[in-house]
Amino acid sequence: MLLGLSSCSRRGPEETPSAAAPLVWAADAEGGAPYIFKDPKDPAVNVGFEVDLAAELEKELGRRIEWKQYAFGSLVAGLERGDFDFAMNGLEVTADRKDKVLFSRTYYLYKLQLVARADETRFRSLDECKALGAKVGTLEDTAAERLLDKLAITKRVYDSQVEPYVDLELGRIDAVLLDLPIAVSYAKPNPKLKFVGEPLASGSYAIGFRKDQQALARQFDAALARLAQQGVLRRIYEKWGIWNDDQAALFAEAQSTDVQLESRARRGSPDPAELPTKGLPGPSETFGRSGGAVGRPHPSAAADVQLESRRHWSWADCLWLLLQGACVTIQLSVLGMLLAIALGLPIALCRLYGPWPVRFAATAYVEFFRGIPVLLLLYFLYYGLPVISKNYGLEDALMLSAFSAAVLGFGLNYAAYEAEIYRAGIGSIPLGQWEAAASLGMSPWLTFRRIILPQALRVILPPMTNDFIALFKDTSLVSVIAVVELTKQYQILAKSSMRYLEIGLATAALYLVMSVPLGYLSRYLERRWGKGLL
Amino acid sequence: MGPLDVAIDGVAKRFGQRTVLDGVSLSVAAHETVAVIGPSGGGKSTLLRAINGLTTFDAGEIRVGPHVLRPGNGRANAEASHEVRRLVGMVFQDFQLFPHLTALGNLVEAPRRVLGLSRAEARDRAMDLLARVGLADRAGAYPRELSGGQKQRVAIARAMAMQPRGLLCDEITSALDPELKGEVLAVLEALKREGLTLVVVTHEIGFARRAADRIVVLDAGKVIEEGPPDRVLDHPQTERTQRFLSQVLA
DSSP states (O other): OBOOGGGGOOOOTTOOGGGSOOEEEEEOOTTOTTTSEEETTEEEEEESHHHHHHHHHHHHHTOOEEEEEOOGGGHHHHHHHTSSSEEOSSOBOOHHHHTTOEEEEEEEEEEEEEEEETTOOSOSSHHHHHHHTOOEEEETTSHHHHHHHHTTOOEEEESSSSHHHHHHHHTSSSEEEEEHHHHHHHTTTOTTEEEEEEEEEEEEEEEEEOTTOHHHHHHHHHHHHHHHHTTHHHHHHHHTTOOOHHHHHHHHHHHHSOHHHHHHHHHTOOOOOOOSSTTSOOOOSOOTTOTTOOOOSOTTOOOOHHHHTOOOOOHHHHHHHHHHHHHHHHHHHHHHHHHHHHHHHHHHHHHHHSOHHHHHHHHHHHHHHHHSOHHHHHHIIIIIHHHHHHHTTOTTTTOOOHHHHHHHHHHHHHHHHHHHHHHHHHHTSOHHHHHHHHHTTOOHHHHIIIIIHHHHHHHHHHHHHHHHHHHHHHGGGGGGGTOOOHHHHHHHHHHHHOOHHHHHHHHHHHHHHHHHHHHHHHHHHHHHHTTTOO | OOOOOEEEEEEEEEETTEEEEEEEEEEEOTTOEEEEEOSTTSSHHHHHHHHTTSSOOSEEEEEETTEEEOSSOOHHHHHHHHHHHHHEEEEOTTOOOOTTSOHHHHHHHHHHHTSOOOHHHHHHHHHHHHHHTTOGGGTTOOGGGSOHHHHHHHHHHHHHTTOOSEEEEESTTTTSOHHHHHHHHHHHHHHHHTTOEEEEEOSOHHHHHHHOSEEEEEETTEEEEEEOHHHHHHSOSSHHHHHHHHHHHO
């Protein structure tokens, strides 16, 4: 997708931008304020401070920049794949990313901001939050998540930065810890939320390149330094309300050094910062490449909290986490399917034998729940119901936990499918069987229970097993309402360790270990229940 | 409960435009065996099903013992049907055994669940009946493992397991190979000797002559002739009966 940034470029006469191919910039515009997000007034247009920055870079570099939508969590993998030229998306400079990515100089120094409900009185800092045992929401694979891990604070991980604040407002979690710019965009305008304490534990945003793109990275470094010196960056940050004194220090640095030569060395080497909250991790770990570091004149520069709390990857931990995810997957599918099987039968009976209004209602149920995506249903049950509940003065009556919402959502959705399977199975039993039972004095309900259903089960079982296996895999959708099951656990582990292949194979093996025996069980039951039937 | 008689009075039924029963009146005395014969589509099966409450009718009245079935399918009719079915059993042309149950299971199911017999009681009664139809050694067989004649004998035993005092038989040998018909008809004749009231829709003229006390000829929804077998079969009064008999006996 072409941004059309070049229309207002001010190019120097020596530059010939049209000669070079456009640079492809990857960023995630999904709920991504203030970095890059869809203009609420015109969703076809991207806005955000990184969009402004990209426009200025386009002018400075004399190269056209095209934007490409890319899921935040996949940026590093995409860079390695060569899907784009650079990633600029609030990408934090972390030790494990540095192994894979060549980073530009820092273009923004972020801090983390704790946010709570406006009426919160139980805590005034992250420490008190921990002492209280409060549940803190954050974004997956971020510095904030790792800080929470390191402090052993109960966390709830989301894959978008919008939902944590929604859940906070609804009272599902007690606080949200996220990058200050995100808090400024999503929490500050909300009167029901408030900032708690000073921003803490900071880090750097930098532009990511492939390891072999040294020259391109150097060009970007120079361009960023010039933008800083000219005050362009400050103007952009002020426009988006994310300017603060930390940034001033960053720009002072840009002026005081020869960016062309020094930026590479300086980039990953911020001074140890004073952390504003006592008890938070100190910058005890030394940076790997500090040899060429140029001391910074300011005390508030970033300490990369992620670097300190980097995860030590091991198969044992990984498998343990995957097994936990598998447990959630099993619970979700079994409970969801039980609900679907229990609900499906009465719906099928209503459709088959009910008087017309009942028949109509049952048909409407089937058409409705079969016709809407289960994802939409999950969103509605989890995020929509509580709002309705509050609006009608029911307080939290309809507020479901994520797990209950997931079971209910799958149960309601799959009940529509199971009802149709029941209906087909029951309908396949000849009318003569009903009459024969009736002639023996058996009531319709007794006939159904003892004669029709046992025969129908054999017809019903194979497609129902099929559905169960499908549901088994569909449960991966629940990550949208922040339930971590097997697939989500895989994504988290793979993204944090970059071992997509190994963990992917382990995950697939787990799914197969669970689903293949189901097929055998089904065939066994078919034989067992099918005695006497063809 | 006394012996079972059936009185059918002016029963009419239409399927859409087609008149299936056109004012049928017929009475069956207790312990009597009545064979209903006649051309296909004459309404024989419908009449039989109406007696058992499996088919509703539009006009007239059917009395089975003390219970009266009336037109329509209201609650009263459903209750009457239920009572009627306790008195008369029914055997179908296509057996309709329960395929997921063994021969024994087919016989035990209704006595256990409807009459509330104990497992042992129901089993003893079922084994007795299987022995009487010559299938004691096939008790554990599933219906698909039985021949047509065996299936129909199990079906008769199943109906008898409810200890009815009458039996409605709807062309029960039509789906059988000729050499298998004899074993089924022999069972039926044994039941007649025990004093069961039988209404038998059949194409077996030989069986009708041998076993029936009375023969009723049904055509186009009307009783066109009725009487003792030798009179109806050897000296038919109507031209339609003559034609039918000449076709069946040809």
